[in-house]
Structure formats: structure tokens, C-alpha cells
Amino acid sequence: MNAVSIVIAIFVVLFTVGGLFFFTTSTIGLLRFPDFFTRLHATGKGDTLAVLFSLIGIGIYEGLSLTGFKILLIAVFMFLAQPTATHAISKAGMRCGLQPWKKEDNRK
């Protein structure tokens, strides 16, 4: 195992563990936040960066090839699709008359 592969392994571990960390925070946010819109904050943002991190980690592990390019393509697609999906769900919720949670009311 030479020096280059060790550096690559360190980067892979760093990015993938970062992805797992942000997946964890988004999941805890989904469970802990008080209402629908605040939960969307957790999933919409957390999942985008987590997927980006995990895909970068796997792409570095895979190296510069056709497969690596396809992984990059998935990352670009998620970057475009995840905010749009979040926006679509939140708009549907607002049109259906869901009331956003306020600080004053204490319902969980």
C-alpha cells in the first residue's frame, strides 16, 4: 500500500462518514421537529448534502472512469431534483391548508 492509495482511502473515509453524519442529523430532525414544514427543512437540506458527500466518497473510491462520471451525473441530478421535490410537497401542504407551527402553541 503506497502513499497515494492511503491518501485516497483517507478521503473516501472522510467523505463517506460525513455523508452518514448528515444523514443521521436529517433523520433525527425528521423525528424531532414539531411540524410538517420544519421537518421538510431537515430532509430537504440534509439529504442533498449527505447524498453529495456519499457520492463524492464513492466516486473517489471508484476513480476516474465511466462509472465515476455516472456517479457525478447522479449527484447533479439530485442537486436539481431534491429542492424541487421539497418545494412541490410544501406547496401542496400549503394549498391544502396545513397550519405552520408557531412558537406560542405548545403542541408537539
Added chain:
Amino acid sequence: MIRKTDDIIIRTVARILVPFIQIYALYVIMHGHYSPGGGFQGGVILGASIILLLITHGLVETTKKISERAIAIFSSIGVFIYAGIGVLCLLLYGNFLDYSKLSVILNVTPAEARSMGILGVEIGVSFTVMAIMISIFISISTTEDHSKYDKEHY
């Protein structure tokens, strides 16, 4: 009746994504004998891209591109291609879908003939799957009146 959304964000993202999704679906169909996928999966993605167009641009604008009559024709053409290749093999003294017998017509070696025969069958399957998916979606969404849906279930 499927109305088009009044949301400009979803409409723009869909209109940018649809051509790429379709070329990806055709890639899945055409490379079915090297990688996973093939006729059925590619057909599903192709149908899903048209459904994305339907829910964002509405029924009227989509049927300008691919009319309901064309969808019905596509569904029967797909079955015709599939069965036609099978029967052609029968006529050449082989079994049903015995592609290697096609080498007499195509003027290539039996191995290449098998590859081409699989490709033809997959194209037929994908046509049928795409057409049936779109026609199911259209017939479900145009007959039911959505306004009767009560608000308690959200």
C-alpha cells in the same frame, strides 16, 4: 382532466429534465444485453417521462406531442414486433423465439443474429410497456372527479 400546474419552478425543471430522461431510457433499452435493464425497465422509464410531462404540462399540451391514438397504435405495434420475430423463427424451422435461425435472413453469424434478435424483442416490449403505462395513467386520471375528495385525510 389533468390541468397543468401553475407552478413555474416545477414546470421549468420538468421541461429541462424530460429529454435527458428519455435518452437515458433509450440507453437502457438498447444496452439491455450488456448491462441490467432491457425492454421492460426502459419502457417504464420512458412512460414515466411522459407521465412527468402529463402532470406538469397538462393533458392538452402532451397529446399534441403523442396523441392517444398514437399510444394505442404503439401498444399493438410492440406486441406485433415481439410475436413477429417469434413466428419468423418458427417459419425458419426453429423453435419460437429461436434467434439463431435468423442468421439466414440477416446474413450474419448465429451469435450476432441472437444479439440482434434480443434487441428487436426488447424494443417491442418497451413500446408496449410505455404505451400501456401512459394509457392506464390517462384513463385513471380523467374519469374520477377529484373535487369530491374530503379534506380530513391530510
Added chain:
Amino acid sequence: MNTFFLVIGIGLCVLVFFVLYRVVFGPGVFNRIAAISAIGTKTLVIILIMGIIYNRIDMFVDISMVYALLNFIGTLAAAKYLEIGGEK
């Protein structure tokens, strides 16, 4: 390296089980849809990690991309359906 990816995959699976709580008990349809979309995003990464473990990532990357596409389209369709139901 394979063991490391195995650990990451198991961690993601555990997270999917936690999100499943929102799917089952979440008050209302919208929480369920948001949770299902989050599960789809995690599954996409799990599929890629499975590809690394089985050493066939060139195959699994196509499946993962199809999964991302269908997840996106499914979420949009559900949102559109509920939105039409909401307008009187």
C-alpha cells in the same frame, strides 16, 4: 475497505428503520410522503454501496439512477394529486 463500506451500509439501514417510524405513525399524508422521499434518497446510496461490496458497481450505478428518477417523479405525482384534492 469492504468492511468499512459494510458498516456504512448497515448504518444507513438502521436510519431507514428510524424514518419508517414517520411513515407508519406520521400524522397525515404529507409527513408520510416526505418520509418516503427521504427513504428513497437513502436507498439510492445503499444500492451503490451494495455495488461496491459485490464488485459490480458498473451495473448497480444504472439501477441507482433509475431509483433516483422514479423517486423524484413519484414525489411530484403524489404532491400534484394531493394539491388537486385540496382545491375546492
Added chain:
Amino acid sequence: MEVTLLIEAMDSSFRLLEDAKNQAVDIMNSAVRLTSETRIIEEKKLANIFKGAQSRRAVLQNVMATFVILFGFWVVLSGKFDLFHLTLGFICSLVISMLTHNLLFANVRVGDIKLTIIRFVRYLPWLIYQIFVSNFYVAYLVLSPKMPINPQIIRFKTKLESDISWVVLANSITLTPGTITMDIKDGEFYVHALAKKVADDLNAGEMEDRVAHIFMEADHIYVQDVLDVSPIFGVLRKGI
């Protein structure tokens, strides 16, 4: 007697002349009108032919551009460069570009496309930095035991015009700390913000200025524009 007869004859002859003159004027007028009408019709026909040719040319351009992009995408996806697969890719991208030529280039604004792309690429690092900040913000909120949130909905009217810039703005708002775009009605953005501070940050309008700068919309002078111009100005001053 003869005098009156003479006068009557003269009168009638004058009247005849008058009628003839009126008729001639009428005929001349109608002839002029007819020629002008035919000319207008001819011009309209010509214009129609010209416009048809122009729109056909625009469609052809769209098909060509879509075809080039899709064929490049196919080659990258396929990764096989033998004749059989390239032919398949050619046919597939041709069919799809015929089918979807008005989707990819629906309403392109007239402008410098190269400069737009360069500015967009320069915008991306800032966006990625914002996503980092937003994720750490959400992580901090989630992991802190008291969860100090105070959600509120803010609305503002945007000054952007084209749909692409709206998409970039809405998705950037969704990805940056503490805000998601909820709804857009008649150019008004409804934004759900997690805390008062975040909402104030958004109302300051830095992001909107940046997006307007990318797509060269809204009449504002930005710092970046001045920086873009300054090297040219320096060259000019050296010449003087």
C-alpha cells in the same frame, strides 16, 4: 325661345360632363384602392411566407442544438465507440430531438450565453458554501436539546423576470440556511423561515442580487460589473 333651348342644352351638357368627371374620379379612386388592397394582401402573404420560413428555421436550430446535446449525452452514457452503437445513438437522439425540440429551448432570452455560463459557474462555490452553512445550522438545531426555533412565513416580491432565474432563485433559497420556498403566486415568493435572523438575512436580498447578476436582469449596478469593466478602463487610461 332659341336662347332658352341653347341654355338648357348647355346645362345638360355641363351636367353630363360633370357626371362623367365624377365617374372617372370614382373609377380612379377605386382603382387606387384596389391596387393598394392587393399590395397589402401581397405584402401580408410575403410576410407570412417569411415568418413561416423564420419559424421553421428556429425549429430547425432547436432540433440541431437538442440533437448535439443529446448525442453527446448518449456517447458519455454508452461508452462504446463501435459503429453499431453510434448508429443506434444517432437514431435515438434524432427521434427524441424531433419529439422534444420545444422543451429544452422553450424561452431563451437574448443575451450573451457564454458570459451567463461563466457567471453561473462562479456562483456555484458560494452556493456550496451556503449549503455547508445550512447543514451545520440544521445539525445544530437538531442536536441542541432546547431547539431554539421560531418559524415564520415571509413574502417578498421579486424583480426577476425569466423562468430559469426563478428556478435558480427558488432552489437556492431552499438550499440555503433555514429557509424553504413554499409557494409562488404572481411573482410573490412565500418563504418559510426557521428563525427571525434567517428571515432578516433573506430580506436583505443579497441572493436575489447575485441571481440577477448571473442572468443580467433588473436594472441595478453591481460591484461585479464594475470589476468586470475595470481592466478595459485601465487599458484605455494607459493609452491616454
